[in-house]
Amino acid sequence: xxxxxxxxxxxxxxxxxxxxxxxxxxxxxxxxxxxxxxxxxxxxxxxxxxxxxxxxxxxxxxxxxxxxxxxxxxxxxxxxxxxxxxxxxxxxxxxxxxxxxxxxxxxxxxxxxxxxxxxxxxxxxxxxxxxxxxxxxxxxxxxxxxxxxxxxxxxxxxxxxxxxxx
Numbered sequence: 001x002x003x004x005x006x007x008x009x010x011x012x013x014x015x016x017x018x019x020x021x022x023x024x025x026x027x028x029x030x031x032x033x034x035x036x037x038x039x040x041x042x043x044x045x046x047x048x049x050x051x052x053x054x055x056x057x058x059x060x061x062x063x064x065x066x067x068x069x070x071x072x073x074x075x076x077x078x079x080x081x082x083x084x085x086x087x088x089x090x091x092x093x094x095x096x097x098x099x100x101x102x103x104x105x106x107x108x109x110x111x112x113x114x115x116x117x118x119x120x121x122x123x124x125x126x127x128x129x130x131x132x133x134x135x136x137x138x139x140x141x142x143x144x145x146x147x148x149x150x151x152x153x154x155x156x157x158x159x160x161x162x163x164x165x166x
Contacts, residue, residue, distance in 0.1 A: 005062070011091040012043055012057040018095055022104050022115055024048040040072030042087070051102075053086035055095075066090055 009030075016026050024046040029037050044055040056073055058066045069077065069089065080087040088098055096113045099105035105115050 006059055006091070008043075008057055008059040008067075011059050014092045015055065015057055015095045016044065018092065018099070019044075019046050019048075022048070022099055040070070040076040042073070042076065051086065053088055054080050056087075056089045058090055060091060066094075 012028070012030065016028070019026050025048070026044055026046040028044055029041050030043050031037060042054040042056040044057065046053050046055065054076075056069065056077070058069075060066055066089070077087045077089070088094065090097075096105055099115065100107060100113075103116065105113060108114055
């Protein structure tokens with residue numbers, strides 16, 4: 001069966017919609033033109049309560065693996081994690097895994113996903129995971145064994161422009 005190609009922009013739009021439905025405020029640093037945004041800055045940053053996260057959106061290649069990070073993105077991730085900030089990499093499947101870990105989502109029968117109507121009472125992220133094939137490490141990134149998984153987050157920067165849905 002041939003896999004339909006999904007662009008990074010489509011993945012980003014799906015992640016933004018999902019996070020907003022889950023109660024996050026989401027900002028985008030992505031630009032469709034040449035910009036003054038420093039190389040390596042992730043595509044999105046989002047807030048929900050006391051949680052702040054940087055998100056680098058990645059599409060999958062034809063073989064189904066996530067595309068890798070560029071050196072400037074790896075450096076930004078390293079600096080963000082060293083500062084104790086949440087940094088996530090991946091597509092929609094990895095965003096869903098993250099919401100499950102936060103107690104905001106759940107896997108349903110046949111690999112389906114739904115948001116919880118009420119946040120999970122335990123503030124410690126759940127370790128429930130999507131079936132193994134859907135959550136892969138990002139090639140060339142050490143410490144990313146769980147794809148979208150990274151370090152605990154806390155409030156951070158304020159800059160950026162709101163993501164426009166199309």
